[in-house]
Amino acid sequence: MPEVNTGDAGAPERHEGGCVCGLLRYTVHGEPTRITVCHCTWCQRRTGSAFGVAAVFASDRHQLRGPYRTYRHRSDESRRWLDLAFCPNCGTNVGFTLEWVPGIFAVDAGTFDDPSWINADDHPFRYIYLSSAQTWSKPPDGSECHARHFRV
Numbered sequence: 001m002p003e004v005n006t007g008d009a010g011a012p013e014r015h016e017g018g019c020v021c022g023l024l025r026y027t028v029h030g031e032p033t034r035i036t037v038c039h040c041t042w043c044q045r046r047t048g049s050a051f052g053v054a055a056v057f058a059s060d061r062h063q064l065r066g067p068y069r070t071y072r073h074r075s076d077e078s079r080r081w082l083d084l085a086f087c088p089n090c091g092t093n094v095g096f097t098l099e100w101v102p103g104i105f106a107v108d109a110g111t112f113d114d115p116s117w118i119n120a121d122d123h124p125f126r127y128i129y130l131s132s133a134q135t136w137s138k139p140p141d142g143s144e145c146h147a148r149h150f151r152v
Helices: 041-047
Strands: 014-018 025-029 034-038 052-058 062-065 069-074 081-086 093-098 104-108 125-128
Touching: 025 052, 041 052
Parallel strands: 034 125
Antiparallel strands: 014 025, 025 062, 034 052, 052 104, 069 081, 081 093, 093 104
16 A cells, blocks of 8 residues: 555645565655656557556656666657666666656656556546557547647
């Protein structure tokens, strides 16, 4: 169960998560600015699924604990870099930073100890790169959807 700070009125919520083996842990404070569901082919490959789901936080609202490594990928489309943070032991990717959007850390939502606190009623969701989405993966009706990135 994640640690959630609820005892101090006005204190931001705190959520914890980490890698599969437990060597790399993180804490985020407050609410994410958005949840991005990315259907680009690179996110499909890096997650081994039909899309990647990232909770986006300001960089000063997250803290990584334990050893980690980074892998720099250059986007096929923009040629800008994305730095993945991953566990050197089990390889779990826990999040990434983007050259295109400095000042944020995007947490891979499935790495939260309990990701059930993320929901469309409380957080803005954006579905991007739907032009490369698998035919069997559809966003909910009424969602904010973009054929490519919403910044393009």
